[in-house]
Amino acid sequence: MKSDVELAKELHDFQIKWKCLVVLDDIWTTTTWDLLKDAFPTTQGDTLHSKILLTTRKRNVALHVDQHGFLHKPQFLNDKESLELFQKKYFPTRTDLPSNSNDDDERKTDLAKVMLEKCGGLPLAIIVLAGLLSKIHTIYEWELMKTSVLKCMDQDEQHDDDSEYRSVLWVLGLSYTELPPQLKPCFLYLARYPEDATIRVRELCLVLMAEGFISPKRNSAKTTEEVAYDWLCELVERSMIQVKEMSSIGRIKSFCIHDLMRHVCITKAQDEMFLHFIDLRNKEVEENIETTKARRVSIYDDNVVDRNARFPGMVQNMNDSLRYFSVEGPSMEFGEGVFGHVCNHFLMLRVLIIDDMNGTLELPEEIGNLIHLRLFSVPLRKIKEIPSCFGNFRCLQTLRVLASNSILPESMWKLEQLRHLYFSLASNVPIGKFLRSTKSRNIQTLVGICAKDLVQSDFQYLNNLKKLKIYVDPSSVTLFNTPQTLTFTCLLSLQVNNYFDTIDVVPLILSCPRIYKLTLNSGIERLPEINQFSRNLMKLKLSKLNLKNDPMPTLEKLPELRVLVISNHSFVGNEMVCSRGGFHRLESLEFIGLIDLREWKVEENALPRLGYLRIRECRGLRSVPDGLRNIVTLKEIKISYMPKKFKERMEEGGDDFDKVKHVPSRVFFECDTVSISSIAYQMCSLNRDILYKCIRGLRRVPDGVRNIVTLNEMVISNMPKTFKERMEEGGEDFYKVKHVASRIERRG
Template identity: 55%
Template sequence: MAEAVVSPVIERLGDLLLNEAKFLSGVRVQVKDAHTKLLWMRAFLKDADAHVRDGDERVRLWVVQVRDTSYDLDDVIETYVLKVVSKRNGRGVISVLKRYACIFSEGIYVHKIGAEIEKISSSIATLTSSLQTYGIRELRVKEFGETSSNNIQPQRDLRRAYSHVVENVVVGFDKDIEELVARLIGKENPHRHRVISICGMGGLGKTTLARKVYHHPQVRAHFDGFAWASISQQCVVREVWEGILFGLTSPTQAERNEIKSMGNGEIAKKLYNLQKQRKCLVLLDDIWTTSTWDGLKAAFPQDETNSKILLTTRIKNVAFHVDQNGFIHEPRCLNENESWELFQKKTSCFGKDPTNSKDNERMGVLGREMLRHCSGLPLAIIVLSGLLSTKHTVNEWEEIKGNVMRYITKGREHDDSKYSGVSSVLGLSYDELPFYLKPCFLYLAHYPEDATIQVKELCLMLVAEGFIPSRGASTDSSEDVAYDCLSELVERSMIQVEKWGLTRKMKSFRIHDLMRDVCLSKAQDENFLQFNDLRNRGEEPLKSVSTDIRRVAIYFDRIYDFLPFVDNINSALRCLIIELVMSQKKLRHVINSFLMLRVLKVSHRDPLKLPKEIGKLIHLRLFSTSHNTLVENIPSSIGNLRCLQTLVVKSYVDNVKVPNVMWKLEQLRHLSLPYVHGIPAFSKWLRLTNLRNLQTLTGVQLKYLDRNDFLRLTNLKKLAIRVDRNLERIFQDPTTVTFVRLRHLQIDCSEERVRVDIVPVILSYPQIYKLKVEGTIVKLPEYNQFSPNLIKLKLEYTHLKDDPMPTLEKLSSLRVLSLHECSYDGNEMVCSKGGFPQLESLQITYLPSLEEWKVEEGALSSLHFLRIDCCLKLRRVPDGLRYITTLKEMEITSMRREFKERVEEGGEDFYKVHHFINKCE
């Protein structure tokens, strides 16, 4: 992890040296020297981390010193910028007079800072020179996108599996086994999948599943030869090839000697030809890296063959790399009943004594309670079962229950079996991460248990913290690189996607409870982040914080005097996430205590005035308030935050005052202002003169914008704007107001009492894929006026007079359509044959005049989901629904009882909907 700490500091210093030399007046030489020494040290850190994992306590202490020294250097530079450079940014006569008045003392301070940097550089040099003592060698630093090759042999050896060890107790894998067997023997198309991969997080039972398939009678009858290779040991290609060849041929001793005398090319060719000539099954268990396969692949046919490869891996990218056309199977965690079944079968003492029925009943209750902590992970259930098998009384089970998480994750002391604990198994995934992914994973520690984590928000925070490496000449934004980092965690099975977006990009994800426990533990060990959740905890005190901690997340659900806790936290805190009832006075205290913050997230339930002191946080990159925060004002001092990249202020307070200072924030990329009934209170104009990097702009009104400013926002990707009848002031010539990068557009014209023509706005954004229109409009644009890329469309309060379906059904890319809240005032809609060829989701909500909806045969041919809500005059579902074979689910809510009865079993319209799931509420 030290490498992950040092690398952002190196990048920070490099940016200062290259792009912001003016900030280093007086200390540039010292900073350059420290930067050079850190670069040299980083080359050794990968090997040092490997020594730490091998249990070398001396090296662990050395790594801690490296980490702390890097933090010290970062703090000194940040302090220098805070105390010296901020004074130089002052303007006006008074600022100039103050500048000259303190120039002598400032010179002394610069000298002092230079001396501190030199002292830290000397410490770095001393630490580097001691490397030889510990046997640490220089390793090439991995570039972004490469796979780590850390030496984690001792941990991997514990997970080594053997083909002959058959697990008799297997639960929840019946369907998995059936599907994998069918893919392997491939009766219909035997050549369809050359490689079958089982991919998932550690402890999920991938090897157990592979072993059951490997020994399955149908598989044994189908293939002529079998070989099992455990790749979890340090992969020596020659040894793996020999082992596979021995398994496929069962050679005599003389034949073995002959094989061993062959050259690498000869043995690879022999193995290759054998798989071409016969039907062979080779199982490659626990393969971690693409480079491992690159070393092995010469011995495996790449073209059509009757032989197959079955492999297990935690990393999906490895499976894709082995065969892009292969089949990837991802086992799920066990459900509650399956977990209980596995627990009962593995816990040898449970229920064996029928005379102790009361004890058995109590132990059953305790067992189910403890199982919840396993979250369906087979390894965790097996660890818990093995532990309880040695405990025969209710009292002993009660004792285990009190410390169940410690027992499950850490395992029993002095037990070196491969099932001794879950943390060591799941921790392998963390150890294997390249340095740039480790802080991305540890950052997840600030989210509460079972939280749905929004990808966009997390990407912005990672960028603000400086954890995202650059890609050299790449045109990808930092946010794009952050997304790719999170995608790597998905590929490595460390997080699970919960929701995909319309463009097949990840929108949200979750982290398994036990993987989160690993995350929390690692974050605490590294002084990276501390998580405090006092919701529903009564008077439980806050945990003490290490004086070196850099990030703190605090969640409250009541008034709590947390200021003594704050006073004990390191003043060099970089990130604070705080959810509580808080006064302006307390927030002011927090701000004054942590002037080096880069990320500040606040959630508050009562009206809150942001103090002017927020302008002191000149290092702040991200400031946001949650959706339930009642912000009353934004102080003008926020214009001092020249490093700010993301400003998100959500509030339900009317007329939030927004000062005209946003133009000063030249680094701003994402600006989301309060949108209380769409009316934030700007003083007069919202100047955006210098915001050339702006990608997101939401919560603004057209009448407050200057046209010239607006035209300069050529990097906008998302725009949510309230327009008025005078929109030609901005959109007078759509051919000159084209924003080709924009993908997401929201138009709100609900403030106007007359109909607004939105066609000029639509024509100005030719590449959007997501559009929302709210408010009364003159007419719906023609289908060829919409973007050809439009995927999602939502209409609300548009009060259309004409049926929108004849226009919208011609949008060939449209996949999601929502007609909400009086979007259409007519009484009939018709979807014609061939219309909506790609539409997957259709929602019709509160169309009070709609009486008849017709769907012709051949319309909506791709529809998966349909929702009809509060259309009280609609008499029946369309007859054409019976022709839509793709429809999987229909929800009917807030409709008349007669309508619901018609579609329920036995109703007049049931024949139209019986082929898919129908939910009536």
């Protein structure tokens, strides 16, 4: 693996040789630039073909980088623009109707103008203030808020640092102060995520529930999961977090937090000793790690192997009363000694998360000491046996064990609080005995189970099951042949996997009459008829179906379908047609790896609401359909790993440009190369070998190979020396293949 100095020189020389535009976003300190500058040709002796665009909030950083460079400072909003933005953000989020009194409305406008003056024309401060005021209704409450705003601002003016952004910081701090008590822990938990992280709503809700922060109101029909989701939605309404992705059924799937809001979050979490976040990527922070009294610790690392030596010492210096402990990062070494310390000292733990761990880990018997655990997530990919002391986790709600063939002790199936079980998608973990017990009544999530050894009665108690990902072989399909006696009435999401056989999925689909999301990863004997699909279906993902007949005449009639993904040889015919009036609610359509597809037709009035189209690795497709010109709702087209001619036809002056020129965003990626990512995707259950032979243009092993946990052997034949070196220990691709027991090189 190359050193930092070697990488910096390589980047430096590349920018001298080629004309590049380099974007460095959000540089906070001069020290950060000094650590990076050797990688960029900025000195007078360099021949400057390349340009650097750097963003920072601090003028002194920009001047430190280049005193003679072009300095652009975005203009702040004036009073009129500030009020317009405030009104735009305030009214859509209000829970009350406008006042019946014109005097009240005028008074609120006057108060808003006073507070907006303190925002300094900064959009983030105005948006957060609007979210803050949207939760209060009376003139008296607005007067109190104005007093708080002026008081906070007066106190903050005593500090000279970050003066330009003082108005943001005080309003962000005030937005936290004004949170209801139950929402404060939800917000502070966001301090555990690294900067710019995409935060999945479901995962955060599971952690909040495990900590016991979520409690439904008395006599409420809502579950704890629904209450947790509602609380996160309130943070969105207050503009404290930003929605990043919506699900097909209109729920928030993931979100992010602005870096300034995250700064406030981390500061508050540390001041209140709620949570301590240790980012080992930051050398300055790492050198100042001290014993923390916080009862929650999150450690993040990113390929910084030389700092693993400090990790055991950090753990030993932590508070023995920890309730939450997470370690994330691809280079973390979580050895048995560290795990033993966790099991013997952190006896109050409720949440233990270890992700992307290097090496293997043997679970000690002492893990049974953690009797308060409610969420346990460890990637035990090479563990063959889990200790019987797992039965001590009587409070356990969520178990995520990414092992393929682990033997789970019978004592585990006595855990009455289990709600969410996650195994590897290629798992063969036997859980029939648990399913047929009354202890399974609370189960809401089953991911990675195999139907091979199950009987129909195993499902009789799963009355609350909402999410199911199951491996089904031809013999186990008969489990679902009598849907009148086996019906998952609460199931909302179903994924069916089979990587080798062709199965009949119709009986299983008939057993799930209410699902909103369906994923099929298997060859199927026949596509279900329109009346056999759930009428609620909003998202459909099809992979490896090997259908010879065009599926569109059936799929376009699904009344609620919003998202459709057809990938990896799901259709092996040559022509696909979206007929007149079809897919009347579809918003997103993706074709991936349909190598036999030659022609796609879109008739008039088909796809009237389509907003997003993606075409990837459909290399036989000659052109986009003429009917795209009539889809006025289309906002983005992404084309990747397609022939160069296909791309050129869509560019200005090309034969297909008129069909797509109305689309605001047209993105092309790697349209002169062939991707093999789909190969790795199709081999996610591979347990024999991968043979790379005579693909001499291939630069690297796909990243997805690291997730093929069943892979035992790789044979590399007649490949370039550099390809082999990347896979050897110390090479750039070693982490992708180090779990493979046998890696063989052959010549010729």
